[in-house]
Amino acid sequence: MPTSFSTNRNLAQPLLLLAGFALLIGISIGTLWLVDRAADDARSVAHTLRVQDMMSNVLLNMRRAEAGQRGYLFTEASRYLDDYNDAGPAAEEQLRLVREQTADNPRRKGELDAIERTMNGKFAEMDRSIELTKAGNRDAARTFVLGDRGRELMNDLRQQIEKLIDDEGRLLTERNEASQRTNRWLLILTILGAALVVVVGGIAVLLMRRNVAQREAARQELAVINANLERIVEFRTADLVEANEEIQRFAYIVSHDLRSPLVNIMGFTSELEALRKDIFDEIGKLRAQLDELNAHAAAQATPVETLGKDFDEALGFIKTSIAKMDRLINAVLKLSREGRRQFNPETIDMNEMLGSIEQTVAHRAAEQEAKVTIDDLPAVESDRLAIEQIFSNLIDNALKYGRTSEPSRIAVTGHANAAYVSFDVSDNGRGIDPHDHQRVFELFRRSGVQDKPGEGIGLAHVRALVRRMGGTLKLKSELGKGSTFTVTLPRRWTENTRSIA
Structure with a gap:
């Protein structure tokens, strides 16, 4: 009798496990179907929101066009025509996209046709007033605008668009309700599946406990290897x-x-x-x-x-x-x-520093009829003396190697992201032959005609400073077309900062 009971228990365990897995597969299939349906509901909701958003953009662009028309009528400034000319195609493009999104809805097609006719009427009215203004008939244009035709068209257009948006809102409510029902069923099925997973998972606990011990031993071994690697890296760094x-x-x-x-x-x-x-x-x-x-x-x-x-x-x-x-x-x-020399990092107002450098070279620039322009530059936290030496050298070179055929034009621009700041020092000077782009950064090396005093030290010093501060220095130049030096630095310099160049 005990033998028979043991045999039945041994048979029951795999049967129960098999039944559990079968039930789990069924729940998984049901869950996938509900997830697919929830995705369809979500796409429907997103579709409705897109249509509402695009119709709002249609109305917004029409108002933008109307504002541009009125601005031009009152000021005759061409910048208002730019807004008007941009708004028209934008509104038409948004309406075209709405047609694509609602191509399967015949009733919506008729509503969009009516909106398009109203838009065309409004644009015709605005075009007429602009043509009168361009022809010099400002009084006639204003009288034309003061009529009720344009206001009526705009009111009709607004009502038509708002009605369509409200109708899409009704669809949005229905689709949200359907999505919520699907999500409720999905939640119920997920809970059942989770419960079954717990039951089936309990059967595998013993195996997992054995694996945990093995993983812990492997983790400790990996920790020892990592510690050894870190020590090796430290030794190599110290050697360097x-x-x-x-x-x-x-x-x-x-x-x-x-x-x-x-x-x-x-x-x-x-x-x-x-x-x-x-x-x-x-x-x-x-x-x-x-x-x-x-x-x-x-x-x-x-x-x-x-x-x-x-x-x-x-x-x-x-x-x-x-x-x-x-x-x-x-x-x-x-x-x-x-x-x-030890660096002493501090927050540097680059606009103030470059302004000071500009004042320093102002006399030379005036003698050469050169012009130095400085855009709004991001701040940086680094060594002040090193930063000043870098940009003083670059601006000094730009003045030194200008072309005699035209006055020098030097521009300093900059931008920043979360970790780095970049500065461009551009000029319209002699330029540097592409074959010499690396040579000019070598100590005691120079490029081009040697008609200016110098020992070929400045750019080597600049690159050494930039690299020591964890940055990069790049050159873009062609003979006769000027040069652009791009200095990229960390926003905040620390003792551990090193260049990857």
Whole structure:
């Protein structure tokens, strides 16, 4: 007997499970049917709302057209005609869309035909008044408008549209009620299905508890792996930071060591200049004392003068090379100092800062007949000195490399989103050959004709600052068509901000 009971229980369990799944499948099919019906109801409701919205837009555009007509009659300003000309096609387009939405409703077709006839009558009335005004007959146009015809047409149109909207509102109520009934049945069926899911789910609890233990072990293992990865990333980041600081220290040391011999060279050059003066002063005295050898002294004058000229030329080359080398070293030192300087973020009014930069270059701009325009710019939270150096350099370059054929025009614009701000510095200057777009950002590199003073440092410095602030610097330029530099920066700079460029 116990064996028979055990066998029946073993058979009952899969049968009950199978019955539960069958019932669940039936509920699921019913739920899908109700969901499909609810979707149809929702589409019907949305369809009615769209028709109401489009008819409201028809009436709104007609009123907009009427406002444009009256504005033109009273002011004769063409901007009112722009509103009138835009409103007409917009109203017709909305009416066309309503026809498409209600193509399956014959009664609605007749109502829309009546509305279209009224609209055409109203537009004819408004067109007539505008034509009279354009012809100079303002009094006749106003008299025409003051008649009751236009007002009657507009009232008829409003009543026709409101009647159609009210009728659609009645349909909306009916469809909402149908949607609510469907939703109630869906809720009932969903509750039944949820209850059955709970029952069937209870059977699987034991299996789930076993799986939970396995997942927890896997999660812990994954946490250990992630922790190891984070430590590896931290180590790699520290290595990169240390390498970067080492490079900066190297540049600083090399530059400092190069300055010492330069100072010696400059000192010796000064001594050579003094020695040269003493030598040639002494030669002059000797020549004066040897009057009896005037002929011989005259014969030797040209070689001595040539020697002096060569001496001066050699000294000039030495001084020029020293000055250039000194400028380059100073540039490397400047970049090194900037790379080590700590940023101090603060909220910056970009309109105020660019206005200050504009005042700084105002004298140069006036001499060149250049014009600098600054749009309304978004604020940014970053290092003030770095931001000022970036835009001062870009505007200075725009003034420096203008075209002689026409005055320079420089424009600064900007826009922002939730995370970044972008600024465009555009000019109509010489432009940059596309092959040199990357070259101009390299240290000591320049592009085009070298007829302006400079060492090719400015744009390299700008890009370094932008990258350090977590931003990007892009160039768009063509020869003879000007350039646009786009600076993109985080709205708020933090210590962890780094460029992805």
